Amino acid sequence: MYADYKILAVVPARGGSKGVPLKNIQPIQGIPLVARVGHLISELPEIDRAVVSTDHDEIARIAEASGLAADWRRPPALSGDRIGDLDVLTHALNETEQRDGQRYDIVLMLQPTSPMRTAAHVRDTYRKLIDEGRDAVWTVSETDSKYHPRKQLTLTDDQLGYYSQDGGQIIARQQLDALYHRNGAAYAFTRDCLVEQRNIMGANTAGLITEDMVSIDTPFDFRLVEFLLADKH
Known part of the structure; x- marks a missing residue:
């Protein structure tokens, strides 16, 4: 609990990943991705409850061993x-x-595929939500200017063109407004945002800017994260 708000952490970890089979239990530094989230949550005593949302028994077993509750399974319609x-x-x-027979005020989403997150990333996210009276807070990173939409190209019927009408006028990155992308480290939502507004980007949503980090989707991403984490230490 933080400032009298009860906090529920949800770890979504379905079994049907296609790029890397059973991606959510593949290891980074010898620890399955879903277990890394469980270990990290144990560093955050303000989180009242932590559950895994999965349709797969082995993922549930590993998650439970790391401290996440796995009392139910996600139905096929949501998998x-x-x-x-x-x-x-x-x-x-x-x-x-x-x-549990009780109501939770704040819901966190912590995806196993962002193993570079720290406890501070998660704590700062839900505290910002509560302290500032937001509906939602997402962690974001500034997008490299070379990926800015105004610098992108289209290729239609082998004809190259600018995605943005003024793309040809962009000479220096100083002409571009800063843009941001979600990095997957942490999301925090009020109960009202999810249940009443029915939206993960509520009417009053903030971004918590952090360093960029890898969200795992391919075998190469696993190797990259292993390298980056080893380099940090």
Whole structure:
């Protein structure tokens, strides 16, 4: 609990990943991704409850061994690769509240595929949400100017063009406004944002700017994260 707000952490970890089979239990530095989240949450006593949302028994077993509750399974209707975060989070919130017989004020989403997060990233996210009275807070990183939409190109029928109408006028990066992308380290939402507004970007959403980090999706990403974490230490 923080400032009288009860906090539920949800770790979404379905079994059907396609790029890397059972991605959520593949190891980084010898520890399965989902277990790394469980270990990190143990460093955050202000989190009242931490659950894994999974459709896979082995993921549930590993998650439970790391301190995450795995009392229920995500239904098949919410386990496809086209299911949005909102439905997964509201299902997890409803299941947990029914089983615990209590209401949670804040819901965190901590995806196993962001193993470079720290406890401070998570703490700063939910404290910003509560201290500033926000509906949601996402961790974000500034986007490198070479990936700015106004510098992108299109290729249609082998004809190259600018994505932005004024793309040809961009000479220096100083002409570009700063843009940001979600980095997956942490998301925090009020219960109202998820249940009443039915949106993960509520009417009053803030970004917590952090250093950029790798979100794992491919075998190369695993190797890159291993290298970056080893280099840090």
